[in-house]
Amino acid sequence: MNAPSVEQSIVPQERLIRTELPGPESRRLMTRKNSAVAAGVGTTMSVFAARAAGGIVVDVDGNRFIDLGSGIAVTTVGNSAPRxxxxxxxxxxxxxxxxxxxxxxxxxxxxxxxxxxxxxxxxxxxxxxxxxxxxxxxxxxxxxxxxxxxxxxxxxxxxxxxxxxxxxxxxxxxxxxxxxxxxxxxxxxxxxxxxxxxxxxxxxxxxxxxxxxxxxxxxxxxxxxxxxxxxxxxxxxxxxxxxxxxxxxxxxxxxxxxxxxxxxxxxxxxxxxxxxxxxxxxxxxxxxxxxxxxxxxxxxxxxxxxxxxxxxxxxxxxxxxxxxxxxxxxxxxxxxxxxxxEGLVARAREIEELLLRRLRQIEARDARIGDIRGRGAMIAVELVKAGTDEPEPELAKAVAVAAHRQGVIVLTCGTYGNVLRFLPPLAISDDLLHDAFDVLAATLEVIR
Known part of the structure; x- marks a missing residue:
């Protein structure tokens, strides 16, 4: 992995939860949002971003989240990439x-x-x-x-x-x-x-x-x-x-x-x-x-x-x-x-290898993982009821919400709403990916 950019050095590349979520500033902004923005514009999380770089998004209360969403696959080269x-x-x-x-x-x-x-x-x-x-x-x-x-x-x-x-x-x-x-x-x-x-x-x-x-x-x-x-x-x-x-x-x-x-x-x-x-x-x-x-x-x-x-x-x-x-x-x-x-095509393949390895380890002990699929830094897990292929959208939602509370941005998708999708920026470090998947593995163990 390449050396961190100036922006990544300014934004520490570590997960940190320092307030309750959402924090007081995010709650204040959400009140403003609810009275100014059309109700049809929803948000996945109730925290407001202040800055982002590398694999971290920092909210207005100083909490740092590992970014496995990239703004839905937009900040592929990293947020505020130097070039x-x-x-x-x-x-x-x-x-x-x-x-x-x-x-x-x-x-x-x-x-x-x-x-x-x-x-x-x-x-x-x-x-x-x-x-x-x-x-x-x-x-x-x-x-x-x-x-x-x-x-x-x-x-x-x-x-x-x-x-x-x-x-x-x-x-x-x-x-x-x-x-x-x-x-x-x-x-x-x-x-x-x-x-x-x-x-x-x-x-x-x-x-x-x-x-x-x-x-x-x-x-x-x-x-x-x-x-x-x-x-x-x-x-x-x-x-x-x-x-x-x-x-x-x-x-x-x-x-x-x-x-x-x-x-x-x-x-x-x-x-x-x-x-x-x-x-x-x-x-x-x-x-x-x-x-x-x-x-x-x-x-x-x-x-x-x-x-x-x-x-x-x-x-x-x-x-x-x-x-x-x-x-x-x-x-x-x-x-x-x-x-x-920066060789980001090759970096995407490295991320694929890491994510698949971590997910296979989780799959080996959790029968609710029906399928692991995708390529590069576009990997997903389809969650089902153990022993069946019946979709489990509530499990996907619960895992995502629990991950958010622990400082990991995870998105769901799928026709049935039962898929966890992982879209990290290619600027993310291996250490952050391992930390994020430690959180996911522990979350799946707790949510039964």
Whole structure:
């Protein structure tokens, strides 16, 4: 592991609980939040952040939490990573906004060039920048529809693609995302996904044939603009399709003139131990959607893909006032530089090895761990009732809450709400990871 940055030295890389949780300052801020912020904006924890670096988040009362969430896979290179801070400071002193569609600037072009270089495939590519993952997904669909002249979109069981109207139609889970917010956009169809833990060992090629059969019968290739899939699902429960599923699906899309869209919003930028999750099986998507870890914590997203597909949209058809904001572009270039200079793809694989080893040790003595899965610094545990595959969402919630009280940020996910997900920043130390998993192991022993 690399030597700690200045920021990590300022923020001690040790867990510390010095007040009751939430502490007095967090309680005061929560009172303000409840009277100022819409009730629909919830929070996982009731503590307010004051600063963060390395693998630690410090709250306003001085409590220090081990970060196994990275702001939901955003601060992959670490919070306030030195290169990102320096680049943003330099850019903010130059200019904060002009709108690329009015007076363009080099940073946007440089980010596009970097994404064209780094994303899977050596074909000619183009990139367009946006603000959020959901916005980028929507634009990928727009581009695919324009390119193909077709309207239908296929997504998958357990998928999560965002909170806008179209992406809510594409998202599978009702609560809390979709409930009460319809009607949603039409021409969106859902297909079965390979889910190895619950598929009875069905191999990827067989699962793909079953999925393609559903698509052909219920939608028809001639009507289908695009297939949109997360190579490893995020909110759906870190479900990784069986080996062979993605390549078979991509090949069918290619043979039928369907745009294959990889939603790598959560998996991209070294998170899975490859620069992009598609790289593991050599899948080359027509379009790839990125966000989250792209810019070290600043809001930025992108659609990158085959030049002939990306250039289908008419001039003025893509864009937005803030898309490719200069501060976010500067941060993205610095985040990419950090990934490459500090060997963070390899670091993600080291984290994977440590996390899997610790979780296997826990699994050996706890029959409620139904499945351990994921890659790199994107690992999950699916909790079930001992001796069954029946989901245990209450256990997942109880473990997460107990971990929070002891200074470890743990997130839950999954269609059934029974998955603990671990998304540490790649800047985290092994010592902090061991401390966090000591807490988790002890918590599972206590909660029976």
């Amino acid at each position: 990102v801070v320096e680049a943003v400071q330099e850019q903010v002193a130059a200019f904060t906004h002009t709108c690329f569609m009015v007076t363009p600037y080099e940073g946007y072009v440089a980010v596009a060039e970097a994404l064209n270089r780094l994303t899977p495939g050596d074909h000619d590519k183009r990139t367009a920048l946006f603000n959020s993952g959901a916005e980028a997904v929507e634009n990928a669909v727009k581009i695919a529809r324009t390119h193909t002249g077709r309207q239908a979109v296929v997504v998958f069981d357990h998928a999560y693609h965002g909170r806008t109207n179209l992406t809510l139609a594409m998202t599978a889970k009702n609560m809390p995302y979709k409930h009460g917010f319809g009607p949603f956009a039409g021409e969106v169809y859902r297909a079965p996904l390979s889910y190895p833990y619950r598929d009875g060992g069905t191999d990827g090629a067989t699962s793909a044939r079953q999925t393609i059969d559903v698509i052909e019968k219920q939608v028809g290739a001639a009507n289908l603009a695009c297939v949109v899939i997360e190579p490893i699902q995020g909110e759906g429960g870190f479900i990784e399709p069986a080996t062979g599923f993605l390549p078979a699906l991509a090949a069918w899309c290619r043979d039928n003139g369907v745009v294959f869209v990889a939603d790598e919003v959560q998996t991209g930028f070294a998170r899975t131990g490859d620069l992009f999750a598609c790289d593991r099986e050599g899948v080359v998507p027509d379009l790839i959607v990125t966000a989250k870890g792209i810019a070290g914590g600043l809001p930025l997203s992108a659609v990158t893909g085959r030049a002939d597909v990306m250039d289908s949209a008419h001039v003025g058809g893509l864009g937005g006032t803030y898309g490719g904001n200069p501060l976010a572009c500067a941060a993205a270039l610095a985040a990419i530089d950090t990934i490459e200079a």
